[in-house]
Amino acid sequence: MPLRTEPITINIGPQHPSTHGVFRLRATFDGEVILDVEPVFGYLHRGSEKLAEERTYTQVITLTDRLDYVSSMINNQAYVLACEKLAGVEAPERGMYLRVIAAELQRIASHLVATGFLINDLGAFATPLMYCFREREKILDLFEMLCGARITVTYMRVGGVFQDAPEDFWPALKTFVKEMPIYLDEYEQLLSENEVLLIRTKGVAILSTETAINGSVSGPVLRSTGYPWDLRKADPYELYDRFDFEIPVGERGDNYDRYKVRISEMRQSIRILEQCMQQIEPGLVKTDVPLLLRPPVGEAYAHVESPKGELGFYVVSDGGVSPYRLKIRAPSFINLTILRELVIGLKLADMIVAFGSIDVNMGEVDR
Amino acid sequence: MYGLGIAKGFLLTMKVFLRKPVTVKYPEQRLKQHPRFRGEEFVWYEERCTGCASCAKYCPLGIIKIVTHPGDQKPLEGGFYDIDVFDIDIGRCMFCGLCVEACPYDALFMGSGFEEGQYRRDDLIITVDRLRAAEKHPSTWFRPQLEDSGYDPHKDSPASWEKVGRENWPFHLSSRPPGPADSDEGAQE
Numbered sequence: 161m162p163l164r165t166e167p168i169t170i171n172i173g174p175q176h177p178s179t180h181g182v183f184r185l186r187a188t189f190d191g192e193v194i195l196d197v198e199p200v201f202g203y204l205h206r207g208s209e210k211l212a213e214e215r216t217y218t219q220v221i222t223l224t225d226r227l228d229y230v231s232s233m234i235n236n237q238a239y240v241l242a243c244e245k246l247a248g249v250e251a252p253e254r255g256m257y258l259r260v261i262a263a264e265l266q267r268i269a270s271h272l273v274a275t276g277f278l279i280n281d282l283g284a285f286a287t288p289l290m291y292c293f294r295e296r297e298k299i300l301d302l303f304e305m306l307c308g309a310r311i312t313v314t315y316m317r318v319g320g321v322f323q324d325a326p327e328d329f330w331p332a333l334k335t336f337v338k339e340m341p342i343y344l345d346e347y348e349q350l351l352s353e354n355e356v357l358l359i360r361t362k363g364v365a366i367l368s369t370e371t372a373i374n375g376s377v378s379g380p381v382l383r384s385t386g387y388p389w390d391l392r393k394a395d396p397y398e399l400y401d402r403f404d405f406e407i408p409v410g411e412r413g414d415n416y417d418r419y420k421v422r423i424s425e426m427r428q429s430i431r432i433l434e435q436c437m438q439q440i441e442p443g444l445v446k447t448d449v450p451l452l453l454r455p456p457v458g459e460a461y462a463h464v465e466s467p468k469g470e471l472g473f474y475v476v477s478d479g480g481v482s483p484y485r486l487k488i489r490a491p492s493f494i495n496l497t498i499l500r501e502l503v504i505g506l507k508l509a510d511m512i513v514a515f516g517s518i519d520v521n522m523g524e525v526d527r
Numbered sequence: 528m529y530g531l532g533i534a535k536g537f538l539l540t541m542k543v544f545l546r547k548p549v550t551v552k553y554p555e556q557r558l559k560q561h562p563r564f565r566g567e568e569f570v571w572y573e574e575r576c577t578g579c580a581s582c583a584k585y586c587p588l589g590i591i592k593i594v595t596h597p598g599d600q601k602p603l604e605g606g607f608y609d610i611d612v613f614d615i616d617i618g619r620c621m622f623c624g625l626c627v628e629a630c631p632y633d634a635l636f637m638g639s640g641f642e643e644g645q646y647r648r649d650d651l652i653i654t655v656d657r658l659r660a661a662e663k664h665p666s667t668w669f670r671p672q673l674e675d676s677g678y679d680p681h682k683d684s685p686a687s688w689e690k691v692g693r694e695n696w697p698f699h700l701s702s703r704p705p706g707p708a709d710s711d712e713g714a715q716e
Contacts, residue, residue, distance in 0.1 A: 219587035222623040294549055301561075308565035308637065308668040314623045322628065323669060326563060349539050353532030451585065451629060 167195055174203045180277065180515075181522025192507050197500050204526040212486040217243055217318060217453040220483065224473075225312040227488065228524040230273045233266035233303070234466045236316040241397060242462035242473040243318040247455035254443040255320030256398045261333070261436050262306065262315055263464070264429040268340070269299040270467035271380075271422040274519035278419060279351065281516035282360050288350060295343050298336055305329045318453055320446030330437070337433050344426055352420070361415035365502040365514035368413060375498040379469025379491055380425065381518055384410035384417040391465040402439065403432045415517040422519075454481055468492050468519060488527055492520040560639065562667040562679045565622045568638030569615050570665040571658040572688040575634035578608035582626035582635050590616040591626060613658060617643065618651035627669050633692045636665030636673075639680035665691060 173184035182203035188196040208227060212220045224235040237259055244250060251259070276292030300310040306325055307315040315321055351357055367377075369385040382389055388407040392400040408424030410417025457479045463472035469491025478484040495518050502518075503511040551558060560566075578595035592614040600606025627635050645651050664680035667673045672693050678686060 215587055216585075218625065219585070222587050222621060222625070225623075291543075297549075301558075304564055305561045306563075308561070308563040308624065308666065309622065312621060312623070314625075323671065326561075326674060328561075346539055346543075350536045354536050355529060355532050358532070451625075 165190070174200075180520060181525075183520075183522050183525070185511075187508070187511070189508065194503050194506055194508065194511055197503055197511070199496060199499060201496075201522070201525055204522050206527065208527045209486050209488060212483055214482055216481045217455070217483065218451050220486065221316065222312070222314050225314055226523060227490065227527060228270075228466065228468065228471075228492065228521045229311060230521060231266050231270040231467050232311060232313050233262040233315060234270075234464060234471065236313065237263050237398075238462060238464040238466070238471045239473045239475075240316045240318050241464065242460050242475045243453070243455065245460035245462050246458060246475050246477055247318060247449070247453060249319045249447055249449055251320040251398075252444040252447060253399075254324070254440060255445040255447075257436055257440040258306075258321045258325060258445060259316055260399055260403075261433060261440075262303070262313075262321075264432050264436070265299050265302060267429050267467050268426050269296045271426050272296045272299075274467070274516075275347065275351075275419060275422055278415075278513070278516040278519070279357070281512050282357065284356075288347075291343075291347060291350065295340065302329065302332060302336060305332060317446060317449070319449035320444070322446065324445045333433070333437065337430055337437070340430050341427065344423060348423065352423075358416065360510070360513060361419065361517070363412070364415050364510050365506060365517065366412055366414045367498065367502060371498060371501055372413070375494070375501070377469065377495050377498055379465070379467070379495065380418055380421045381469065381495050381498075383407065384421045385413035386411055391463060391470055395463070397462070397464060400432075403435045405431050415513055418517040418519075452481055454479065463489070466491055468521065468524070469495055490524045490527060492522075492524040493527075496520050496525055560681055562639075562674065562681070564639055564641075564666055565624050565637045565668050566639045566641050566666060567617055567620075567622075567643040568640045568661060568664075569617075569653060569658065570636040570638055570661070570663045571613065572634045572636075572663070572691065573610065573659060574688040575632045575692060576610060576613075577632055577634075578610050579631070581629040581631060585625045585629035587623065587625060588619050588621065590619045592616075610655060613655040615653040615658075616651065617653060618648050624668055633670065633672075636663075636670060636691070637668045639664050639666050663687070 167188050167190050169186060169188045171184065172187055174182040184200040184203065186198040186200060187194055208223050212223055215223065221236055221239060224239045225232040227235050272292040272295055276289035279288040280286065303313055304310050306329060307313050367381065367385055369387045372382045372385050378389065386409050388409050390407045393407060405428045408421050408428065410421050455477045457477055459476040461472060461474045463470050470489065471491055472489035474487040475483050476485040499515060499518065502514045506514065578593060580593045583591040583593050592612055593610065594612035595608040595610050598606045598609045624637055627637055663685040665673065665686055666680055667678060670691065673691055
């Protein structure tokens with residue numbers, strides 16, 4: 161006599177160690193195979209867009225730190241670029257170089273967190289994560305030199321950065337740039353050929369380029385499918401057209417390719433940092449923009465390549481001291497929408513890995 | 528060969544095992560903090576403060592409360608305002624430092640500590656008496672003149688108010704106390 165079976169719906173999260181924040185999944189299973197996944201989010205909603213409407217343009221920079229709290233420098237950068245477009249000011253060259261240096265350091269830090277937590281989700285609890293955090297701490301120490309804070313940096317201002325880098329920053333950055341490739345080789349030695357990692361990630365949760373583009377996915381997740389789309393090349397902002405770097409792409413768009421693309425991107429970031437250190441020249445770091453900025457009536461959109469994808473800020477001004485409307489295009493939020501396509505037909509444990517490999521940050525998803 | 532990748536990983540683990548640890552045992556050992564570190568224990572120089580409340584206006588959270596009254600000499604004749612209340616509620620502070628950036632007279636500085644745990648929320652409010660009595664170890668954040676002098680809040684002795692200002696500003700050059708006309712020149716937007 162055949163047994164009568166029926167699908168079962170299971171709640172995962174919101175408090176779960178592998179949800180990278182507070183994120184809830186309503187998953188329907190047939191045995192251990194996933195039939196359907198319904199993400200439920202909003203547990204970390206703070207209303208940043210609304211809060212921005214009653215803060216001055218400079219004060220909003222502190223809010224952007226808290227969107228994607230592992231890449232706050234790049235959030236700062238995207239916001240100030242939008243404001244500069246709106247106000248019609250441009251940062252001096254040294255200010256732009258300092259911004260690029262900060263952004264590339266932050267990209268490495270964010271990718272380190274992504275890699276570390278991906279391995280953490282695979283079940284290698286904390287050990288590879290600690291390897292990655294060892295280097296992330298060095299980057300955060302550099303940020304402490306640069307701007308006095310480690311996570312919530314508030315480093316950039318409309319029209320540049322608030323202050324020049326201290327004298328002891330440059331030797332420290334040089335040491336870091338020299339040592340980082342050695343550490344990247346260490347990760348690759350530890351992980352890239354590890355059979356457990358290969359079995360769990362190769363050919364699992366494959367994303368096709370068409371699905372990715374249809375879902376307006378960007379960042380390493382899109383590049384892992386073999387589509388070389390990087391805003392630093394496609395729409396060069398700041399000084400990125402001066403640097404020589406490549407866009408690493410994957411082949412198949414599986415979990416392993418997403419991991420590999422991030423590792424290769426860190427190497428490219430180091431190349432950019434090296435070129436920055438050669439090219440940077442003394443000068444002003446900030447144009448004379450008042451702390452209480454009143455841009456003319458209008459609207460502006462600026463986007464940057466954040467570690468997660470295309471991060472865009474759309475600012476509307478009514479001529480007052482605070483934005484009339486601020487819209488944030490959060491890459492994590494949009495990349496999360498393809499999770500359902502990725503995981504249907506997989507097992508529960510693979511879903512956690514697929515979720516980790518997209519590298520979402522709930523602070524940015526919920527805003 | 529199967530298992531070679533894991534063996535390579537273990538080789539690295541053994542190599543790292545023999546290295547010097549990168550962590551420190553926190554309360555006994557401490558990492559070096561940079562002088563620019565934005566910390567608690569705000570440093571406030573009453574001699575420099577005019578009570579203009581720029582810091583309170585630029586605070587994104589509005590946690591600085593300032594109450595002043597005119598001093599014995601009339602303000603228009605060059606007198607100072609006396610400060611009755613200067614409360615900073617660091618229970619809600621996010622240490623962005625915009626108050627320090629807004630201060631036109633170099634009177635407010637970030638502190639350098641980070642161990643301000645309290646049992647009650649009320650104890651987290653830094654009152655004017657506490658600011659007056661505190662040892663002044665200002666952070667060099669947004670104070671380039673302090674950074675150029677090589678001041679390190681974690682090593683050096685407290686900095687007096689004469690040492691911390693930007694003395695080439697017109698407001699500081701005159702020997703008389705500041706009046707409204709001067710403060711317009713010294714103030715940033």
